[in-house]
Amino acid sequence: MALVIRPLEQRDFQNGFLEILASLAEVRLTPEEAQRIHQARVLAGVVTVVAEAEGRVVGTGTLLIERKFIHGGGVVGHIEDVAVGSDQHGKGVGSELVRHLTDLARQAGCYKVILNCRDAVMPFYIKLGYRRHDNGMRYDCVEKG
Amino acid sequence: MALVIRPLEQRDFQNGFLEILASLAEVRLTPEEAQRIHQARVLAGVVTVVAEAEGRVVGTGTLLIERKFIHGGGVVGHIEDVAVGSDQHGKGVGSELVRHLTDLARQAGCYKVILNCRDAVMPFYIKLGYRRHDNGMRYDCVEKG
Numbered sequence: 001m002a003l004v005i006r007p008l009e010q011r012d013f014q015n016g017f018l019e020i021l022a023s024l025a026e027v028r029l030t031p032e033e034a035q036r037i038h039q040a041r042v043l044a045g046v047v048t049v050v051a052e053a054e055g056r057v058v059g060t061g062t063l064l065i066e067r068k069f070i071h072g073g074g075v076v077g078h079i080e081d082v083a084v085g086s087d088q089h090g091k092g093v094g095s096e097l098v099r100h101l102t103d104l105a106r107q108a109g110c111y112k113v114i115l116n117c118r119d120a121v122m123p124f125y126i127k128l129g130y131r132r133h134d135n136g137m138r139y140d141c142v143e144k145g
Numbered sequence: 146m147a148l149v150i151r152p153l154e155q156r157d158f159q160n161g162f163l164e165i166l167a168s169l170a171e172v173r174l175t176p177e178e179a180q181r182i183h184q185a186r187v188l189a190g191v192v193t194v195v196a197e198a199e200g201r202v203v204g205t206g207t208l209l210i211e212r213k214f215i216h217g218g219g220v221v222g223h224i225e226d227v228a229v230g231s232d233q234h235g236k237g238v239g240s241e242l243v244r245h246l247t248d249l250a251r252q253a254g255c256y257k258v259i260l261n262c263r264d265a266v267m268p269f270y271i272k273l274g275y276r277r278h279d280n281g282m283r284y285d286c287v288e289k290g
Contacts, residue, residue, distance in 0.1 A: 025215040138278035
């Protein structure tokens with residue numbers, strides 16, 4: 001399977017991107033709404049990539065770059081929302097996405113890249129050079145129904 | 146001690162802010178360099194607050210707001226770089242900072258607020274309504290000397 005990792009484009013909102021994301025959480029966006037959100041994210045310096053195979057989006061991931069005061073004004077990469085289509089698991093799509101996002105972070109001068117994951121996914125990230133560093137804590141602003 | 150939590154201002158770069166941050170990691174910034182970084186962070190939608198007591202900066206914390214595609218284009222708050230002066234520990238400065246940043250996130254419409262911390266600091270965040278959710282993973286782009 002020829003796999004290409006490239007930046008998200010407008011046409012992807014009608015080519016599988018929103019369906020892939022829905023494996024993470026509900027999306028509820030029209031392609032037009034998604035395009036407006038994409039523009040806001042680009043302005044904020046957020047990079048969204050997709051994995052494309054045979055003309056179809058089969059995975060996605062996001063790199064958010066945060067400028068710090070510490071580390072001499074250094075930058076940190078946050079990897080967010082890595083998702084792969086359920087029919088594509090085990091083909092290395094997720095690994096390619098994370099390697100690509102980690103490379104983008106390094107090219108942007110990040111001194112570290114961080115991400116959060118559940119216990120079951122830790123071995124996947126450890127194989128890619130990540131190590132467990134601390135705990136992800138969460139506060140829900142909206143009570144779950 | 147009368148404590149005020151307010152947005153970071155330019156004068157804070159010469160009023161203890163950079164020294165407080167240095168308790169987290171090296172800073173190596175002149176006030177002028179810090180001001181340029183602050184402007185870039187504001188443009189990216191990053192909110193930095195300080196705790197002021199008796200005219201001096203005694204703590205700081207940051208809220209980064211991330212627009213998602215998931216959750217109907219919802220926003221997530223990331224709390225980063227909470228620091229309190231070593232002579233101010235145990236006075237509730239950290240709690241006030243985190244409560245304030247969590248409130249700011251709620252007001253901004255965030256459906257959740259997330260942050261990462263070491264094991265020893267977990268009880269502090271649990272008291273403030275946070276719960277452990279997952280693992281913080283890290284990749285170092287630069288080998289440590």
